[in-house]
Amino acid sequence: MASIFTKIINGEIPCFKVAENDTFFAFLDINPLAKGHTLVVPKVEVDYIFDNDAATLSNIMIFSQKVAKAIEAVVPCERIGVAVLGLEVPHTHVHLVPINSIGDLDFRKPRVVLSKEEMAELADKIAAQL
Ligand code: AMP
Numbered sequence: 001m002a003s004i005f006t007k008i009i010n011g012e013i014p015c016f017k018v019a020e021n022d023t024f025f026a027f028l029d030i031n032p033l034a035k036g037h038t039l040v041v042p043k044v045e046v047d048y049i050f051d052n053d054a055a056t057l058s059n060i061m062i063f064s065q066k067v068a069k070a071i072e073a074v075v076p077c078e079r080i081g082v083a084v085l086g087l088e089v090p091h092t093h094v095h096l097v098p099i100n101s102i103g104d105l106d107f108r109k110p111r112v113v114l115s116k117e118e119m120a121e122l123a124d125k126i127a128a129q130l
Contacts, residue, residue, distance in 0.1 A: 003091035016123035036075035040094040047090040070129035081105040
């Protein structure tokens with residue numbers, strides 16, 4: 001069965017899209033650790049990041065770099081934290097999270113609640129930087 005992220009990439013489930021190329025897709029995390037929390041996903045569905053081929057594994061970081069720079073331009077922060085967990089969704093994804101301190105990348109902390117309008121505006125602003 002297709003993962004929820006494959007359904008998002010295929011347009012079957014809505015998302016707040018930030019960027020896309022032939023290989024990767026980026027969209028706002030629906031349950032963000034911080035405003036601007038974005039997921040970068042390869043279009044080919046592979047569960048565990050280290051099971052991807054070498055090109056996908058290296059290129060996901062190059063694509064993530066562009067997205068991270070765009071997030072930084074929109075969301076004031078010390079830097080963009082990078083994390084890969086995959087404990088919830090079995091489809092490789094890189095978390096890009098604006099952070100100011102170590103605790104900002106603690107996935108146990110309460111998530112930020114943003115309205116649909118705020119999420120849409122944020123995604124548009126980040127996309128406009130790309
Ligand atoms: P993990 O697999 O542990 O890296 O976590 C999966 C992440 O995907 C979580 O941060 C969720 O909030 C996020 N997520 C799950 N479903 C969606 C969705 N439909 N749209 C955007 N983000 C999602």
